[in-house]
Every structure is written in structure tokens, then in C-alpha cells.
Amino acid sequence: MSFDDITAPLEDIGLRGALVEDAPLAPLTWFRTGGPAQLLFTPADADDLALFLRHLPVEVPVLVIGLGSNMLVRDGGVPGAVIRLGKGFGGIAIEDGHRVRAGAAAADVKVARAAAEAGIDGLAFLRGIPGTVGGALRMNGGAYGGDVAQVLVEAQAVDRAGNRVTLTHADMGFTYRHTAVPDDLIFVEALFAGTPGEPAEILARMNAITEARSTTQPVNTRTGGSTFTNPPGGKAWELVDAAGCRGLQIGAAQVSELHCNFLLNLGGATAADIEALGEEVRRRVREHFGIELQWEIRRVGIPLSADES
Known part of the structure; x- marks a missing residue:
């Protein structure tokens, strides 16, 4: 969908960062799906960010994103201003x-x-x-x-x-x-x-973490990382597995076979597919164990309306 222009109050105030209307967000997230931002701002530095916020109308909602590794943007996009911190904050x-x-x-x-x-x-x-x-x-x-x-x-x-x-x-x-x-x-x-x-010892432990991730998690895939937080005294992946959800699929969204606390976009999955899959996993875990899994992935924006789908 496309949004109305909300840039008028931000013109000619001396912003140094980039302002983009109706900006695609899917390329900025690891899931590679979802709708656009009404306005995307990449500030040059903290002073530029402060200037932007001082002039942004108070009724305009604000969302901050990073690498998009733990985020699902819904298919209708994100109303308001999305802020992506860039090189000036690195x-x-x-x-x-x-x-x-x-x-x-x-x-x-x-x-x-x-x-x-x-x-x-x-x-x-x-x-x-x-x-x-x-x-x-x-x-x-x-x-x-x-x-x-x-x-x-x-x-x-x-x-x-x-x-x-x-x-x-x-x-x-x-x-x-x-x-x-x-x-x-x-x-x-x-x-x-x-x-x-000792640098060598610390780096060796980091290498071990890298190896552990590559063998136990679906790295280098379209995923959002760990989907659900661990419930008290338990492991989310064990509950998902025991509820029979390993490999479960809705559309092009799938529960990872390698680590079933990860959801995957196999290619062409909508955000609605991914969220529906997560909710089905939560339903099955609740039905089997009486435990309510909590989302760890941030789900932001609005669903695509029926007449836009």
C-alpha cells in the first residue's frame, strides 16, 4: 500500500540525513518481506536525529529499526516515521x-x-x-x-x-x-x-560461538532469529518440537527443521504467512502443554487489508 505525504513539517529545517517517502522495508529486514514505511529517515548523527524529532508532529508514531534481524514487518507497512540509524551511529x-x-x-x-x-x-x-x-x-x-x-x-x-x-x-x-x-x-x-x-583466548571462544551457531541454527537464511522467548524453567524449541511443529509450513513460511525456534521464509512468504505460522505454533504448544509462548520477534506495522491483497 502507499501512504500520505507527511514530510511538509520537515522541509527546510536543515536535516542532513536521508528522507524517503513510502520506502520499502522488506530489503532492510532478514525475513525480506513486509510493506513500506510511510516515511523512512536515516539521520546523519544524534544532533540530526534530535532536530528531526523536534519538528516531527507529536501525533506521528515513530519506530526505530536496526539490522532488521529480529523483526517482522506486516504486509500493510508501517504508518508514521521509521528511523534507521546509519553510519553516524556505528x-x-x-x-x-x-x-x-x-x-x-x-x-x-x-x-x-x-x-x-x-x-x-x-x-x-x-x-x-x-x-x-x-x-x-x-x-x-x-x-x-x-x-x-x-x-x-x-x-x-x-x-x-x-x-x-x-x-x-x-x-x-x-x-x-x-x-x-x-x-x-x-x-x-x-x-x-x-x-x-587474553585476546587469543577470547577470540577462540568467539570462534566456538560462530561454529555452534552455524551447526545448530539456520544462519544465512531468511529468518528472524529466535522466535519465542524461553518460558520459565524451559526451552521454547523443546516445546515447539514436542508439539509436533518441526517443519510445519504455512504457504512459504516454515518452522526450521534444524532449530525449531526459528521461522523461515522459504521464498515468497508474506508476513501474514509467517505470523500465522507463529500463532499456529503457539496454539499447538498451548493445547499440548498449557504454556503460552511469548513472541521474541518484534511484529510491527499493519496487516494488508482484504481489498489490497
């Missing part, structure tokens, strides 16, 4: 005290490698998260025994009014795969603290 710097400062658009794997090469231990788990620092902050990203809550010192963000905000570790309200930070705060930077370590 910096990584090593600081005294075994600390790493990283922009919100920095890939988690690059942060892990920079820390390892600097002899900073404690951040190797980021190698197992296929996303950016901003996404890891928002969902307390974790893998292979580590998570953001264990290493974060503070985060920098911009609020909906365009003000810079500093968040301490306590401000984040960390819980399992979740933070209590208001949705209208956009992360722009994080400061992590590790411990002294």
Missing part, C-alpha cells in the same frame, strides 16, 4: 578501564571483536546476537551465558522531544530479554565494561 572506541563505547548502529559482532582484540573479556556473547547495539539495549540481548545487563555501564538516548538523555544501569530496568525503558527513547550509544582477558 562507531566503536576502546576506553580506559576495559570499557567499550559503541554507537547504537554498531553490529554486535563488531563490538565483540573490537573488545576481544583489545583484551577486554565479558563481551564475547555479543558474537551470538545477529543485531545492533541499539536492539541489544532495547531487549537486553543475550546469548551463550551473557547478556547486556551484565556489562552495561550507561546508555545515551534521544527522547521524542529531541532531548538527550543519559540512562544508568539502574534506569534500564533489566529483566530477561526486556528493559523498562520507555518506547519513545531512541538509543544512540552505549558504554560497556568488561574485564582483562
